[in-house]
Amino acid sequence: MARLTIRKVRKFYDKVEALKGIDLEVGEGEFCVFVGPSGCGKSTLLRSIAGLEDIDEGEIAIDGAVVNDLRPRDRDIAMVFQNYALYPFLTVFENIAFGLRARKTPDAEVRERVHRAAEMLGVTPFLDRTPRQLSGGQRQRVAIGRAVVRDARLFLFDEPLSNLDAQLRDGMRAEIKRLHQEIGKTTIYVTHDQIEAMTLADRIVLLRDGQIEQQGAPLDLFERPATRFVAGFLGSPQMNFIPCQLQNVDSRLEAMFADGRSLRLPSGQTKAISTYAGGSMILGVRPEHMRLATLGATARLNEAPLRALIDLVQPTGSRTYAQFRLDAVEVSVEMPAHSVERPGAEIDLLVDMDRVILIDPDTDHVIPHTTASSNTVASVSPKAAEAAL
Numbered sequence: 077m078a079r080l081t082i083r084k085v086r087k088f089y090d091k092v093e094a095l096k097g098i099d100l101e102v103g104e105g106e107f108c109v110f111v112g113p114s115g116c117g118k119s120t121l122l123r124s125i126a127g128l129e130d131i132d133e134g135e136i137a138i139d140g141a142v143v144n145d146l147r148p149r150d151r152d153i154a155m156v157f158q159n160y161a162l163y164p165f166l167t168v169f170e171n172i173a174f175g176l177r178a179r180k181t182p183d184a185e186v187r188e189r190v191h192r193a194a195e196m197l198g199v200t201p202f203l204d205r206t207p208r209q210l211s212g213g214q215r216q217r218v219a220i221g222r223a224v225v226r227d228a229r230l231f232l233f234d235e236p237l238s239n240l241d242a243q244l245r246d247g248m249r250a251e252i253k254r255l256h257q258e259i260g261k262t263t264i265y266v267t268h269d270q271i272e273a274m275t276l277a278d279r280i281v282l283l284r285d286g287q288i289e290q291q292g293a294p295l296d297l298f299e300r301p302a303t304r305f306v307a308g309f310l311g312s313p314q315m316n317f318i319p320c321q322l323q324n325v326d327s328r329l330e331a332m333f334a335d336g337r338s339l340r341l342p343s344g345q346t347k348a349i350s351t352y353a354g355g356s357m358i359l360g361v362r363p364e365h366m367r368l369a370t371l372g373a374t375a376r377l378n379e380a381p382l383r384a385l386i387d388l389v390q391p392t393g394s395r396t397y398a399q400f401r402l403d404a405v406e407v408s409v410e411m412p413a414h415s416v417e418r419p420g421a422e423i424d425l426l427v428d429m430d431r432v433i434l435i436d437p438d439t440d441h442v443i444p445h446t447t448a449s450s451n452t453v454a455s456v457s458p459k460a461a462e463a464a465l
């Protein structure tokens with residue numbers, strides 16, 4: 077097991093600054109997920125850790141020892157590449173065995189480990205084939221096999237499930253998590269899929285444009301996003317973002333929308349955000365934090381009523397999502413699966429105001445309010461040789 081420390085790492089590709097000063101600590105045995113939109117620098121950071129990219133500034137240390145000048149093969153890292161990087165002329169068996177052979181592992185042990193990995197990954201029937209005789213998903217599993225047979229101190233995965241169909245992806249995701257639980261190796265896993273990040277990670281590192289936007293435990297990021305970007309990235313369907321004005325009404329703050337509708341904020345929040353009264357805000361609310369006010373139901377203390385005219389209904393099987401307009405914004409709300417509401421229906425919603433966030437439109441930062449606990453480890457950045465592995 078290993079501890080990874082990244083200090084002030086910068087990386088340029090000519091004039092493109094792919095990493096803009098990354099500071100990160102990954103603890104022993106931790107499962108850390110790098111997530112973020114395409115081009116944000118996930119692969120570059122992972123490849124820099126592996127030693128496949130030379131960094132321009134900063135330090136990368138494993139267990140306290142700086143590895144900047146170590147060759148990839150000497151860093152004792154096993155990596156699964158985004159593009160598989162399999163050897164076309166070797167069999168599946170030899171591809172999986174490659175890292176073990178390179179380290180002069182005894183034959184019997186090679187056989188045992190390869191067969192165990194092949195079983196787990198469901199590629200045993202293909203061990204005698206070459207990669208070109210496999211589908212994309214099968215190749216990806218072989219690439220995973222090549223890494224997991226190794227006894228490396230650090231495991232790096234670059235979008236290992238991106239070419240699998242949905243069912244296989246769910247199965248493999250569970251296998252990878254189980255594998256980590258069993259062997260407990262420090263793992264860094266790259267994905268642009270927020271569900272994968274939420275389900276796998278001990279810690280999510282959300283990258284944006286070469287910088288860390290926020291990092292923390294999955295539920296910390298989900299429940300206490302520091303910026304609009306984080307709030308919008310995690311969660312599906314996305315959080316709704318609705319422009320509003322903060323107004324003081326009877327010494328309580330209300331979020332007023334342009335069409336006259338409003339939501340009253342809990343008194344606990346009023347104090348923390350009173351300096352923003354009179355200003356423009358973005359109100360963020362997740363679809364699951366609004367509920368249909370059924371006949372006779374009473375609102376809880378933290379709930380505020382909102383009347384809505386449904387214009388679209390989207391069943392997904394386990395849940396149904398209804399959409400309505402609030403000013404110019406199309407707002408999505410989660411309903412029971414068998415909801416009978418139809419487009420054109422007027423409904424009464426109750427909004428859980430404890431879960432609502434307010435975003436300063438000038439900075440895109442979430443305004444901290446008193447009801448949220450602040451035990452997050454979030455840090456908000458200012459706006460603004462493969463064969464060896």
Ligand SMILES: Nc1ncnc2c1ncn2[C@@H]1O[C@H](COP(=O)(O)OP(=O)(O)OP(=O)(O)O)[C@@H](O)[C@H]1O
Pocket residue numbers: 089090092094112113114115116117118119120121268
């Ligand atoms: N070899 C290269 N030469 C020049 N620019 C590069 C090179 N590799 C990456 N980049 C640029 O660096 C930035 C980060 O790329 P990177 O591959 O790390 O993104 P990513 O987050 O892994 O994206 P994806 O989700 O699409 O894989 C991008 O702007 C990309 O165009």
Ligand SMILES: [Mg+2]
Pocket residue numbers: 118119120158
């Ligand atoms: Mg990538």
